[in-house]
Amino acid sequence: MKKIKSDNLLSFSAIFISICTLMVFLYQTNLIRKQQFMSVYPHLTLQNFGTLTENYSFVLKNDGIGPAIIESVQVKTKANETFEDLLPFVVDRIIKMQDTTIGFYHTNMYPGQLIPAESKIDLILTSDHTISTSKKLYNIINEDGMEVIISYKSIYDEQWSISSASNEPIKKQ
Numbered sequence: 001m002k003k004i005k006s007d008n009l010l011s012f013s014a015i016f017i018s019i020c021t022l023m024v025f026l027y028q029t030n031l032i033r034k035q036q037f038m039s040v041y042p043h044l045t046l047q048n049f050g051t052l053t054e055n056y057s058f059v060l061k062n063d064g065i066g067p068a069i070i071e072s073v074q075v076k077t078k079a080n081e082t083f084e085d086l087l088p089f090v091v092d093r094i095i096k097m098q099d100t101t102i103g104f105y106h107t108n109m110y111p112g113q114l115i116p117a118e119s120k121i122d123l124i125l126t127s128d129h130t131i132s133t134s135k136k137l138y139n140i141i142n143e144d145g146m147e148v149i150i151s152y153k154s155i156y157d158e159q160w161s162i163s164s165a166s167n168e169p170i171k172k173q
Contacts, residue, residue, distance in 0.1 A: 040066030040154050044115065046123075046164045048138065054126070056134035058086070058141045060109070060150070061120040070113040071151040071159070078145025085109060086123050086141075086148060093140045102136050103127035109150070 043064035050056045062068050075083040083089040087106045094102050105125045115121065124141060126133045148164040151172075159172040 042066050042068030054129045057122045057125040059120050062115045068115040068152040073109045074149045076147045
């Protein structure tokens with residue numbers, strides 16, 4: 001059996017320690033990268049506030065710790081109708097109901113719009129503050145089969161989408 005020279009042992013030890021150091025460095029770099037992405041994580045939700053009260057509103061809320069950048073907005077119905085924003089959908093339903101007594105304020109959503117962290121936007125809000133209007137708006141927004149789909153991204157271009165049907169952000173690949 002051959003004896004290992006101390007020079008060779010020292011060389012193998014140095015190579016082994018270098019490889020271990022490289023592995024630790026790569027692991028730490030991966031952890032730092034994940035931490036950076038999580039530090040700007042936007043988390044959008046769609047919520048009804050003041051349901052069946054005089055102050056009903058349908059709200060887009062960013063509960064995350066980073067801003068969300070809107071990429072697209074779609075409103076789909078059970079009848080396969082598609083709208084590019086919530087306003088045309090609501091106006092269409094009011095016209096179909098032939099009810100001119102529904103007063104509301106609205107905020108449009110558009111591609112490139114920035115939703116700051118820990119903020120909310122009233123998308124639809126009663127203007128006359130009556131229970132009758134609130135009920136009508138609630139029924140329009142929560143129509144069976146109607147779904148609001150919002151695609152958005154973080155400042156690191158991670159992409160998600162939410163739907164009023166589930167409200168759980170789904171990360172796109």
